[in-house]
Amino acid sequence: MKKKIIILGIESSCDETAASIIKNRDVLSDIIIHQNIHKKYGGVVPEFASRLHEKNIIKAVNLSINSARIQKNEINAVSFTLGPGLIGSLLVGASFAKSFSMGLKIPLLTVNHIQAHILTHFINDSNINNSYPKFPFLGLVISGGHTQIVKVNDFFKMEILGSTLDDSIGDTLDKIARKLGFYYPGGPMIELFSKNGNCKKFIFSKPLSSGLNFSFSGFKSHILQFIKKKSKDNPLFIKQNLPDICASIQRTIGEILLEKMKKAAIKTNIFRIALAGGVSSNYEIRRMFLSLEKRKNWEIFIPKKKYTTDNGAMIAITGLLKYEKNLFDSIYVSPYSKFNKF
Ligand code: AMP
Ligand code: MG
Numbered sequence: 001m002k003k004k005i006i007i008l009g010i011e012s013s014c015d016e017t018a019a020s021i022i023k024n025r026d027v028l029s030d031i032i033i034h035q036n037i038h039k040k041y042g043g044v045v046p047e048f049a050s051r052l053h054e055k056n057i058i059k060a061v062n063l064s065i066n067s068a069r070i071q072k073n074e075i076n077a078v079s080f081t082l083g084p085g086l087i088g089s090l091l092v093g094a095s096f097a098k099s100f101s102m103g104l105k106i107p108l109l110t111v112n113h114i115q116a117h118i119l120t121h122f123i124n125d126s127n128i129n130n131s132y133p134k135f136p137f138l139g140l141v142i143s144g145g146h147t148q149i150v151k152v153n154d155f156f157k158m159e160i161l162g163s164t165l166d167d168s169i170g171d172t173l174d175k176i177a178r179k180l181g182f183y184y185p186g187g188p189m190i191e192l193f194s195k196n197g198n199c200k201k202f203i204f205s206k207p208l209s210s211g212l213n214f215s216f217s218g219f220k221s222h223i224l225q226f227i228k229k230k231s232k233d234n235p236l237f238i239k240q241n242l243p244d245i246c247a248s249i250q251r252t253i254g255e256i257l258l259e260k261m262k263k264a265a266i267k268t269n270i271f272r273i274a275l276a277g278g279v280s281s282n283y284e285i286r287r288m289f290l291s292l293e294k295r296k297n298w299e300i301f302i303p304k305k306k307y308t309t310d311n312g313a314m315i316a317i318t319g320l321l322k323y324e325k326n327l328f329d330s331i332y333v334s335p336y337s338k339f340n341k342f
Contacts, residue, residue, distance in 0.1 A: 006021060009314070013089055019057075019063070030313045042174070057093065057096050064312065076107075078108060082110035082112065084145070085145065086337065102331065108333075109329060111318045114146055120276060136270050138261065143279060144174070161264055165215045166216060168216070172216040191246075250285075281303075
């Protein structure tokens with residue numbers, strides 16, 4: 001019989017305080033405490049984020065242990081996000097996890113946040129495909145902090161093929177959404193308002209970024225300027241055209257992502273793609289990627305919505321996969337905010 005391994009995963013890299021317990025690859029609990037304070041500021045305020053992690057981390061961990069119906073001493077190891085992310089926020093999760101590991105005398109496992117988004121697909125029942133992607137595959141991480149194409153040769157053999165050269169896709173959507181009058185995070189609002197919109201009403205030019213890299217800062221300025229100019233000519237422009245504006249932005253973003261991934265697939269001869277990160281919960285982006293499956297040999301893996309944005313289960317599964325390979329860490333590790341290679 002396979003040994004039962006229970007891992008506590010802690011995520012605190014941005015504005016979610018999350019803790020999850022997994023047993024082998026099954027999620028027993030997945031607690032996320034959201035920080036609503038950032039809504040009115042149009043983005044995450046780092047100082048508020050770390051203070052709220054400090055306030056909520058014990059509550060999140062206790063809830064995760066209680067709702068998993070386990071005892072603390074059944075936990076085999078604790079994993080936590082080491083980076084990339086906001087340094088003050090990461091330090092809260094890191095300090096807690098180190099103390100927990102020392103207190104219970106259990107191993108410590110550090111997790112790379114981007115790797116964890118991709119490895120979400122190895123949690124049981126985590127994607128709409130009901131299966132794990134086979135290696136090699138291409139991961140597309142589209143989130144609030146990251147936009148990356150990753151070649152995944154094995155659980156911990158990953159290679160970045162392309163990255164954003166400036167803003168992330170999620171940040172771009174959030175900034176545009178703010179201009180349209182939505183609170184942070186605006187990505188879900190763009191999706192909501194696009195439902196009855198004509199996605200071909202407005203044509204936006206797409207960024208010219210080299211190879212497999214992305215660039216969203218020019219694209220963002222182009223749309224912000226467009227909204228400004230149209231609103232100057234007609235102050236009711238946003239109100240009268242909101243669904244069409246949202247649908248047109250969403251389609252353009254989907255096309256940018258799709259074009260790059262087709263390029264990456266042809267370049268690597270890998271036609272198996274796994275989406276990850278908050279923006280991958282967008283229905284239009286999911287639909288556009290799924291349409292690739294009509295072509296021969298393409299396989300598209302889409303995470304269930306609850307596993308797209310930051311969560312503790314993705315940190316716990318990565319911890320479990322490291323545990324199985326004895327990839328333990330010492331308490332002397334330090335969090336990092338920026339990340340270049342795996
Ligand atoms: P993450 O950093 O993975 O937690 O993802 C957060 C980012 O995902 C934010 O920028 C959100 O605006 C974005 N996001 C979440 N849901 C959606 C959605 N349905 N459509 C577009 N963007 C979304
Ligand atoms: Mg994330």
